Amino acid sequence: MIEIRGDKKVLVTPVSAEDLEGIHVGDVVWLDGDLVTCRDVAHRRLVEYGRELPYDVRDKAILHAGPITRPIEGVAEGEPDYEMVSVGPTTSSRMEKFEYEFVKATGVRVIVGKGGMGPNTERACREFGAIHCVFPAGCAVVAATEVERIAEHHWDELGMPETLWCCKVREFGPLIVSIDADGRNLFEENKVEFNRRKDEAIERISAQVGFIE
Numbered sequence: 736m737i738e739i740r741g742d743k744k745v746l747v748t749p750v751s752a753e754d755l756e757g758i759h760v761g762d763v764v765w766l767d768g769d770l771v772t773c774r775d776v777a778h779r780r781l782v783e784y785g786r787e788l789p790y791d792v793r794d795k796a797i798l799h800a801g802p803i804t805r806p807i808e809g810v811a812e813g814e815p816d817y818e819m820v821s822v823g824p825t826t827s828s829r830m831e832k833f834e835y836e837f838v839k840a841t842g843v844r845v846i847v848g849k850g851g852m853g854p855n856t857e858r859a860c861r862e863f864g865a866i867h868c869v870f871p872a873g874c875a876v877v878a879a880t881e882v883e884r885i886a887e888h889h890w891d892e893l894g895m896p897e898t899l900w901c902c903k904v905r906e907f908g909p910l911i912v913s914i915d916a917d918g919r920n921l922f923e924e925n926k927v928e929f930n931r932r933k934d935e936a937i938e939r940i941s942a943q944v945g946f947i948e
Contacts, residue, residue, distance in 0.1 A: 738767075745906060749794035750844040752864030758912055760921040764868065765908035766845060769795040770882075772802055772900040774825055776893050778833035781840060789889040790901050792843045798870075799827045799848030801896025804885065819882040819902065823875030824849035827856075827867065835859040851913055851922030861918030868910035881907040 737754050738745045746754065748768030758764065771792055780786040802822035810816050827848030830837070834852065837843070838859035846856070846867045856867055870878060887901040913921045 740906075743906065743908075746796075746845060748796060748844075750796070751794065752844075752916065755844065755864055755866055755916040758866060758915060759917075760912050760915050760919045760924070762912045762915075763909045764912065765906045766796055766847075766910060767905055767907070768903065770847070770902045770904045770907060771795065771797050772800045772822065772898070772902070773797040774799050774801060774897060775829055776897040777890065777899060778830050778837055780890075782833045782836045788841060788899065790887060790899055792841050794842060794844050796845035796847060797843050798822070798902075799825050799830055799846070801825055802875075802879070802900055804888075804895060804900060815884045815886060817885045817888060817900070819879040819885060819900070821875040822878045822882065822900075822902075823872065824870045824878075826850050827852050827869075831855055838863050838865050845910075847907075847910060851920065853920075857914055857918040857920050860914050860916055864916050866912055866916055867914040869913050870908070870910055878907070881905060 736747050738747055743765050745765045745767055771790055777788065781788060800822050803820040804817045805820055807816055807818050824847060827850050831853050832855060834846070835855040835858055844865050846865065847870055848867070849869060849872050852867050860866055881904050883903045883905050885900050886903050889899040891898050
């Protein structure tokens with residue numbers, strides 16, 4: 736569902752396709768609820784090896800990230816045993832070749848990472864009702880403060896960066912929507928616009944310095 740808190744539009748898991756209908760590229764949103772770190776090896780295990788994720792991400796969110804966590808000493812059995820130290824997004828394009836099949840198989844609604852993604856992700860967002868968002872780079876410690884707790888962790892044998900850290904987050908963001916549920920891609924649209932501006936600038940500058948041999 737969506738909650739409006741002051742000037743913030745907050746997606747609260749579980750998120751439905753209907754929740755995403757009014758969200759478009761360039762919009763800024765925040766996230767409450769379930770956010771699971773999920774990157775290269777987890778995508779490969781699911782898509783190439785047919786292994787189900789040990790945590791259900793349907794109608795939830797994943798984060799392309801390899802975080803730094805640390806154990807919490809002296810906790811009671813059943814209580815969270817790790818805390819988040821730093822969780823900066825990793826380059827989303829590394830997951831591009833897997834993302835269509837991943838979204839189709841898991842039903843994930845919100846994908847968060849760094850940088851743009853391509854046609855596979857555009858198609859997945861359009862067909863299955865999902866979005867890709869960019870978390871500002873260089874803010875990994877700030878992002879960690881928006882993680883209320885690590886509720887579960889799975890596939891620990893993969894090492895800290897590739898473990899599935901199943902987080903509960905509060906107003907995680909800001910998240911800039913880079914691909915919306917219509918399949919529009921902000922990065923690709925910006926490339927067209929920026930190239931147009933570049934060509935105009937080159938033409939203008941060339942007219943002013945054309946006398947130089």
